[in-house]
Amino acid sequence: MLTVNASDFHVDAILPPNYKPRDLYVTNVLINGKEYCTNSTLKSTEQRITPKLSCGQRKVKHNQLITHGLGARAGDWPWHVAISSIYNSTFRYICGGSLISDTFVLTAAHCVTKVGVPVLPEYLGISLGKTNLIGANENPQEREVFKIIVHENFNHRKLDNDIALLKLTTKVIFNDYIQPVCMWSDRVDKTVPIGEITGSVVGWGFDQTDSFSPTLRTAHIPLVSDEICIKRKPIFYGSFLNGYKFCAGLINGTSVCNGDSGGGFVVFIPNEDSGITSSPDGVWFIRGIISLALSRENYKNKKFGQLTSLGNNVYTVTLLEDTYDFEVDVEAPPSYTSSLPIYVTSALINGEEYCANPALGTTRNPFRTNNSKEQSVTPKLSCGQRKVKHNQLITYGLEARAGDWPWHVAISSIYNSTFRYICGGSLISETFVLTAAHCVTKVGVPVLPEYLGISLGKTNLIGANENPQEREVFKIIVHENFNHRKLDNDIALLKLTTKVIFNDYIQPVCMWSDRVDKTVPIGEITGSVVGWGFDQTDSFSPTLRTAHIPLVSDEICIKRKPIFYGSFLNGYKFCAGLINGTSVCNGDSGGGFVVFIPNEDSEITSSPDGVWFIRGIISLALSRENYKVSVCDPNEYAIFTDVDKYDDWIKEHMK
Incomplete structure (x- = not known):
């Protein structure tokens, strides 16, 4: 990609009336390996005095680029803890939690209760500084629980106030692998826009094999507005989003799963926004606690039994630690009188079942949010679909698998029959690839088409792939107003010499x-x-x-x-x-x-x-x-x- 090494950039820009710009210049621009615009200065005399927080910071530095998967590394999430149940000196992992001080862990109330009643503290153990649930770790610590403090208004049926504190028997010793996360109220800059937050969730919960992961995994997911969530499943989400919960996630297969409950939804806020100066970069704040999610329909699991929807107003809910059919009180529109009762069918909590033998009856169809009788006629698109299905849970990394991105192509330069990868592109039809203009030009002038090669259906740049195809380029169409210095109109089309043959691994977006x-x-x-x-x-x-x-x-x-x-x-x-x-x-x-x-x-x-x-x-x-x-x-x-x-x-x- 084109990188601009400008700590800052010197251009004509419209600034706020009271803004006095610093001396800022381009240092260099690297385009396809060639450097332009060197020699810069950078001056600043401004200083800020802001409080220093000693929480929410990573002590071990890693550089997580697009190419690095979501397997957590030692020190990545130093506040994340494993909560285990203890029986006959045997530890059984049940939930995650977040260290918020040297003596307190924050988690979900349903993780540490049975039918709403807290378990005995001596039946819980806390593991800190771990990335491997089983195996060696860098300086882990174990703590017993002195006291379990569950919110006084926790409702184990509706999961209202699903929050708890665990007070440890002895203080935690902070090190590079064990650190507390900052509380959201500690933020200095209160103007951080809530509606545009993307956070991170971690856990040892179920992976794509539907079993606990032995290694800690990560997913980055956005906070989603209540409106969008409720639109997707009006009854379910409308029942839980009561002002004290929020909705987050991606609906493309990346999600939290069983065993991730209690872990934090943490948000990184850089120094510019947080005003925190004790860290050179910024700090992590906890914004939420993983509470619950919908279960897969018509799915049979030998551990949790048959998980199904029992009616339009009854959903199977996965508490991400325990799975059961869940009772919700639903408000229908004023003109609607519902005679569809909603009951708990069964609750499986830590292996014990409660609230069985439900009744379910109805004399009327449930209401709909859209009661229009019109049938929409919409075009069927044969693009943008994955033909090979994978289930990407929180525990699965970001290494692409065959068929995940069937439209992504590799653009290579060809010289003396040698291919050299330079850029990516997107297949948008059987004969056209969309890419950036700076990838296929030199100083703004398109290279000759015969010097470019297109590889399709690849996940491995070098090595075996499932049914890849190679194509030559017939024509390079660069936007007529492309400016290679300012990168205005940085877009180009590549017309291929022969049509692409679509298959499970090659599809247009x-x-x-x-x-x-x-x-x-x-x-x-x-x-x-x-x-x-x-x-x-x-x-x-x-x-x-x-x-x-x-x-x-x-x-x-x-x-x-x-x-x-x-x-x-x-x-x-x-x-x-x-x-x-x-x-x-x-x-x-x-x-x-x-x-x-x-x-x-x-x-x-x-x-x-x-x-x-x-x-x-x-x-x-x-x-x-x-x-x-x-x-x-x-x-x-x-x-x-x-x-x-x-x-x-x-x-x-x-x-």
Whole structure:
């Protein structure tokens, strides 16, 4: 990808009336290995006095780029603890928790109670500083529980006030692998926009094999508005979102699962936003506690039995530690009189069953949120669908698997019959690939088509793949107003010499303009980016990797680096990313920022789940400061070309 090594950028920019700019200049721009615009200075005399917090900081530094999976490493989540039940000196993992001081752990109330009553403290054990649930760890500590403090209004049926504190018998000794997380109320900057938060969840819960993971795993998921959640499942989510809970997650297979309960939903806030100066980067705050989730329908598990929906108003709820059919009191519209009672059918808590033998009756159909009798006729799209199905839970890393991203292609330069990978791209039809203009130009001029090669259906850049295809490029179409210095209109089409043959591993992605439901809120989008770009070793990755990152408002981006982001965000680009070390990097340029939209939102009926749409093209990012070569800074937002703004241009040149 193109990296701009500008701690800051010197351009003509509109600034607030009271803003006095520093002396800021381009240091260098690296395009396809060539450097432009060197020699810079950076001056600043401003100083801030802010409180220093000794919580929410990682002591062990790792560089998590797009190419690094979600397997946690020692020191990544030093506040996450394992809560185990103890019986006959045997420890059995049941839930997660978050260390918030040297004597207190925060967790979910349902993890440490039976039918709403706290278990005896001596039956619980706390493990700290672990990434491996079984096996060696760096300086772990074990603690007993002195007291269990469950919220006085906890309701084990409705899960109201699902929160508890565990007071430890002896103080924890902080080290590089054991640290407390900051409380949300400790934030200095109270203006952090809640509606645009992306947090991280970790746990040893169920993985894709439906068994506990021996190693700690991570997922980055966005906080979702109550409105969006309730729209998806009005009865279920409307019953729980009472102002004291919130909704979060991705509905593309990345989620928390059984055994993750009690763990924290933690948010990284950089120094610019948090005002915290005790850490060179920023700190982590706990925003939520994992409480519950819907179970899979029609799924039989030998441990939990048959998990099914018993009626339109009865859902099987997975407490992420215990699974049972759950009672909810539902308010229908004023004109609706429901005679459909809702009951607990059974509760399995720590292996013991309660509340059996339910009754279920109805004399009337349940109400619907949309009672229109019209049948919509919508186009069936044959793009943006995964043909090979995988279940990506919190415990599964971000290494791509065959068929995960069937539209992603590798663009290579060809010289003396040698292929050299340079960029990514997205297949949008059987003859066209969409990519960034800077990937296929030199100083703004397109390279000759015969010097480019396209590889499709690959997850391994080097090595065996499932049915890959290779294509030559017939024509390179670069936007006529592409500016290689400012990267305006950084978009290009590659027309292939021969048609691609679609299969399970090669499919086109849908264009953003193909969406039927135009009401998808742009400001709350989380997308996925993939690539073979630089990993934590600052070299290309041999295997395709994935990151899920949120689209960030221009306002937030520009606030972080006013000169730099203000120079590029011109209405035809957008900002996206996590500033906690997860990012795109060198070599990821040209790849797509793709968004999964489920059938409920997209109204696409050719896929049982939903489809993927391309929303942007990876364009550029800031380089790391004081680094010997121009390499991306994974702690800054990346900038993407807004595909939606070029829809007419794309269609015109594909004729």
